[in-house]
Amino acid sequence: MIVALVAVETALLVVLVVLVAGLLRSHAELLRRVGPAEGGGGAEAPAGARAAADEPRPGGSAVRAGARAAADEPRPGGAAPLAAPGAFREPRAAPVVGTTPTGDAVKLDFDGAAAQPTLLAFLSSGCGTCARFWQALGEREPPAGVRPVIVTRGGDRERPARLRTLAPAGVPVVMSSPAWQDYAVPGAPYFLLIDGEVRGEGVATTWEGLVSLVADAIEDARLIERSAAGPRRARRVDATLAAHGIGPGHPSLYPGRQAR
Amino acid sequence: MILAAHGMRIELPGGWSGRLFSRSPHTATLHAGDFQLPLDDGEFGDLSTSVMPGVGSFVAVTEYRPGAGLKPGAGLFAPRGLRLPLDPAEFAANRLAHPHPGQAGTQQFFTSSGRPLCLYVVVAGPRTVRRRQLLALDHVLGSLRIEPPA
Known part of the structure; x- marks a missing residue:
């Protein structure tokens, strides 16, 4: 009798173990599919995934994932704001390598020192909105002293002869499909401001919108530099005072108290 | 990263x-x-040399068109190929095509694959960094390949 009871209990225990193992496995699979917790320091989505997430929206504005909350408001002038610097930042801007419509080879590496920031204008020969930028980039002063460079897709998608007729005088045109992939460009027209790293990016549909985008990105970059400079200066002053034996609470820091 | 066009090919490092x-x-x-x-x-x-940073290197290799007394492999263009490594003693401010303060330059005329060429190198910065600059320049120029004229 006892032997039979032990056998039944053992069998029940085995069944329970199997059930628990199945539940744990199912739970692990659910967690895997849901993905890492927000802000949990998970790996960044690959460029392809970002590109898919950044499809241009109706109305002609698109901004980078990660900066949407701050940048979703469309602006007068047909521009979506450039992604806020720091909200989504490439460690370093990828080089642009390609050919020109006249058959020259070009490599633009943004790691080297630069006299001025570069504005990469991702344009195509076929899009209607791009037409005004092909013209304006040749006729108007570049916004805020930046160096404009037009980047089109490569020879697989663009005809060099057509691009030669569109290319504005004095503005380099580089045909580079890899650059569109590297920067996950969602569509044309699309603009990136690069100063060693990507300072801002987004869509503009008018020249005024583009000027505004660039000015905002430069101002944002300055603000970030200024905000970083304050604590740095404070630490330097503290270190200098400490070197002379002046620390927190030192009487010399409160001349008013001494007078009283 | 390799750059190739017009019968020239060179490998450029990062930066x-x-x-x-x-x-x-x-x-x-x-x-x-x-x-x-x-x-x-x-x-x-x-x-390029006018916007060069305080410490920097610039290279130009330009091709001349044969004719009117210019013959590949003869006269000024008699040397066959680049003379590497670059000689630091050959760099001087008075060898600059476009003088700028703090810069020094050198030139070499040579023929490669039947094409008459001129190498022009400009370096900017103190002499203490010159050795490192020339090592990088030798490395970059060592990857230059010239194809025969089409």
């Missing part, structure tokens, strides 16, 4: 920009530098 361009048929020019190059510059880098 170097470059372009291979041709303003007239049968001649080509290479510009390379460890800073961001202007893309609308003349053969000997007037614009």
Whole structure:
């Protein structure tokens, strides 16, 4: 009798173990599919995934994932704001390598020192909105002293002869499909401001919108530099005072108290 | 990263920009530098050397058109190929095509694959960094390949 009871209990225990193992496995699979917790320091989505997430929206504005909350408001002038610097930042801007419509080879590496920031204008020969930028980039002063460079897709998608007729005088045109992939460009027209790293990016549909985008990105970059400079200066002053034996609470820091 | 066009080919390391361009048929020019190059510059880098940072390197290799007394492999263009490593003693401010303060330059005329060429190198910065600059330049120029004229 006892032997039979032990056998039944053992069998029940085995069944329970199997059930628990199945539940744990199912739970692990659910967690895997849901993905890492927000802000949990998970790996960044690959460029392809970002590109898919950044499809241009109706109305002609698109901004980078990660900066949407701050940048979703469309602006007068047909521009979506450039992604806020720091909200989504490439460690370093990828080089642009390609050919020109006249058959020259070009490599633009943004790691080297630069006299001025570069504005990469991702344009195509076929899009209607791009037409005004092909013209304006040749006729108007570049916004805020930046160096404009037009980047089109490569020879697989663009005809060099057509691009030669569109290319504005004095503005380099580089045909580079890899650059569109590297920067996950969602569509044309699309603009990136690069100063060693990507300072801002987004869509503009008018020249005024583009000027505004660039000015905002430069101002944002300055603000970030200024905000970083304050604590740095404070630490330097503290270190200098400490070197002379002046620390927190030192009487010399409160001349008013001494007078009283 | 390899840059190739107009019968020239060169490998540029990270941080170097470059372009291979041709303003007239049968001649080509290479510009390379460890800073961001202007893309609308003349053969000997007037614009590029004017925006060069305080410490930087610039290379131009430009092709001459044979004829009117210019013969590949003869006279000024008699040397066959580049003379590497670059000689630090050959760099001087008075060898600059477009003088700028703090810069020194050197030139070599030579023929490679039947094409008469001129190498023009400009370095900027104190002499203490010159050795490192020349090592990088030797490395970059060592990867230059010239094809016979088409």
